[in-house]
Amino acid sequence: MDDARRPGMADGSEAVAALVSDAPPRYRTATEFVEATLRRGILSGRLPGGTPLRQEELAxxxxxxxxxxxEALRQLEAQALIDFVPHKGAVVTDISAEDAADNYAIRxxxxxVAFTLSIPHLDAQDFARAxxxxxxxxxEQEPGRMGELNRRFHMSLYARAGRPRLLALTEQQLAAADRYVRFHLAAKGQEHMAQDDHRAMLAAARERNVERAVAVLLGHLDTAAATIDAFFREWAG
Amino acid sequence: MDDARRPGMADGSEAVAALVSDAPPRYRTATEFVEATLRRGILSGRLPGGTPLRQEELAxxxxxxxxxxxEALRQLEAQALIDFVPHKGAVVTDISAEDAADNYAIRxxxxxVAFTLSIPHLDAQDFARAxxxxxxxxxEQEPGRMGELNRRFHMSLYARAGRPRLLALTEQQLAAADRYVRFHLAAKGQEHMAQDDHRAMLAAARERNVERAVAVLLGHLDTAAATIDAFFREWAG
DNA sequence: TATTGCTAAATTGGATCCAATCGACAAGTA
DNA sequence: TACTTGTCGATTGGATCCAATTTAGCAATA
Known part of the structure; x- marks a missing residue:
């Protein structure tokens, strides 16, 4: 496998490797397939909080x-995306103003931290991707895609933090935030999801100005948290 | 269930609820039993990193x-305690200086944050427990118990943060730290695991001095991180 | 009327069986 | 010799079957 990336090969293995990496992502096991599909469904909001997940029906x-x-349900339970009660079944976790506040406090x-550690090591390619x-x-117009793009933008700026566990945890929390971002978009209209903040974060990172970058990030998170909190208080009581 | 916490009841349901919560923890399913036992084994160090976990043998x-x-292995995988490779099997996650640094960065x-949110709401009972x-x-002499006691002490100070998800995540990371604390103890000798810091944290919390409490906590974490890092560099190369 | 006890259907937990995959080693080929 | 290919044992992934638990509904009783 790694041989395919070894330089100096002239037997066409690079071309094959390119073909493989372009191939549609195949799931190696049924469990992976079910787990990934259900998670997308939950995070995108197509499976709202409170939805019961019957094993036989899903099968x-x-x-x-x-x-x-x-097995997929067990993994989703460990990610706090579903509640799994013995002999009762699995239910998609409910979201609330409190949960959103929790999520933003964690983020x-x-x-x-991730941004601070990453900024000194970001290179031109990283900036281009961002x-x-x-x-x-x-x-982008579709709300579901916007959440994913937002997550990938944030992660692209943290990618060089060199702390794999910290990054994995951050990405998980960003993914969880997708569930709330949908409300954010519904409240503020599709257009702006604080693109000004995004540009300012990228600019500060380019100048290696950690202090300013973090300040912008914190403001970005705080306004998002406030917007969503207001939305919940208005709509959900 | 919630009725037991509703005020104004005079039928003794609160006393019953207390009895139930004091009852010995029984495992409701085999999966719970296996998962809890394996997790204790991993966190306590009795199942060191690299240990292969064969399904049939465990069964x-x-x-x-x-x-x-x-199912238990799936949940442990989601908690990053084991590596689960399709068709290959499960192996206890390796720990390293980098992982320890990751863990301390997260903590x-x-x-x-948890401490800051909690301090204003801690009451006399909380202080007594701490x-x-x-x-x-x-x-305490036994290393395994010390890790647990340390975790419970920290959590007792964060308990009133009113952010269940944040607390769950914090407890998970504290539990993961147990795997490193054992090395800490081996290096520094059993006696002191920075009890001075613990007393100072409690004192600052009692005085509602958030700033000082957080400063002590950060110092506490930094010295622990430095000790463990030094230990890894010396022993494991 | 409200509570209790019982029964049956639905649903999940767990056991056993078969299929798919991986790794190591042997055999064949240049 | 070095490299590829085929085979076999070990192990895991998945399907099917049975047991245990929960819950809703209904009848009986105080």
């Missing part, structure tokens, strides 16, 4: 037996 | 079939 829909479904703690994602965000 | 040892074992981000745990730590 029928996915054309698998109940066992991979159960507010983690992301500045720039691309901002452009994509400008032209 | 035999636990006197269950392979299915609850597999350094999360715990000050004090008790300090005393227990003074007289």
């Amino acid at each position: 029928r829909l996915f054309n698998v037996s109940r066992m991979p479904v159960r 507010r703690a983690l992301e500045p 720039e691309e994602l901002i452009v994509e965000l400008d032209s | 035999r040892l636990f006197n269950v079939s392979r299915m609850p074992v597999r 350094r981000a999360l715990e000050p 004090e008790e745990l300090i005393v227990e730590l003074d007289s």
Whole structure:
């Protein structure tokens, strides 16, 4: 596998490697397939909080037996995306103003650390990728895609932090935030999801100005948190 | 269930609820049993990094079939305690100087937030519990128990943060730290695990001095991180 | 009327069986 | 010799079957 990336090969293995990496992402196991699909559904809001997840029904829909479904549910439980009660079943976790505040408190703690550690090591390629994602965000309309693009933009700025566990945790919390971002978009209208903040974060990172970058990030998170909190208080009581 | 906490009841349901919560923790399913036992084993160090976990062998040892074992392994995978590779099997995650640094970076981000939010709402009972745990730590000899007591002391100070997700995440990271604390103890000798810091944290919390409390906490974490880092560099290369 | 006890259907937990995959080693080929 | 290919044992992934638990509904009783 790694041989394919070894330089100096002239037997066409690079071309094959390119073909493989361009191939549609195949799931190696049924459990992976079920887990990834359900997670997308939950994070995108298509499976709202409170939705019961019946093992047999899911097995029928996915054309698998109940066992991979159960393993997938166990993993989603460990990620706090579903509540799993013995002999009762699994239910998509409810979201609330409190949960959103929790999520933002966690992100507010983690992301500045990741950003600070990452900024000194970001290179031109990283900046270019971040720039691309901002452009994509400008032209994206679909709310589901916007959440993913937003997550990838943030992660692109943290990628060089050199702390894999910290980054994994940050990405998980960013993904969880997708569930709330949808409300944010519904409240503020599709257009702006604080693209000004994004540009300012990227600019500060380019200048290696850690202090300013973190300040912008914190302001970005605080305004988002306030918007969503206001939304919940108005709509959900 | 919630009725038990509703004020104004005079039928003794609160006393019953207390009885239930004091009852010995029984495992409701085989999966819970396997998962909790394996996690204790990993966090306590009795299952060191690199240990292969064969499904059939575990099933035999636990006197269950392979299915609850597999579900337990899935949950441990989601907690980053084991690596689960399709068709290859599960292996206890390796720990390293880098992982320890990761863990401390995360705790350094999360715990000050939890502490800050919690301090204003801590009451006399909370302080008494924390004090008790300090005393227990003074007289405890067994390394495994010390890690647990340390975790419970920290959590007792964060308990009133009113952010359940943040607290759950913090506790998870504290539990993960147990794997490193054992090295800390091996390096510094059993006696002191920075009990001075613990007393100072409690004193500052009692005075509602958030700034000083957080400063002590950060110093506490930094010295622990430095000790463990030095230990890894000396012993594990 | 409200509570209790019982029964049956639905749903999940767990066990057993079969299929798919991986790793190591042997055999064949240049 | 070095490299590729085929085979076999070990292990895991997945399907099917049975047991245990929960819950809703209904009847009986105080």
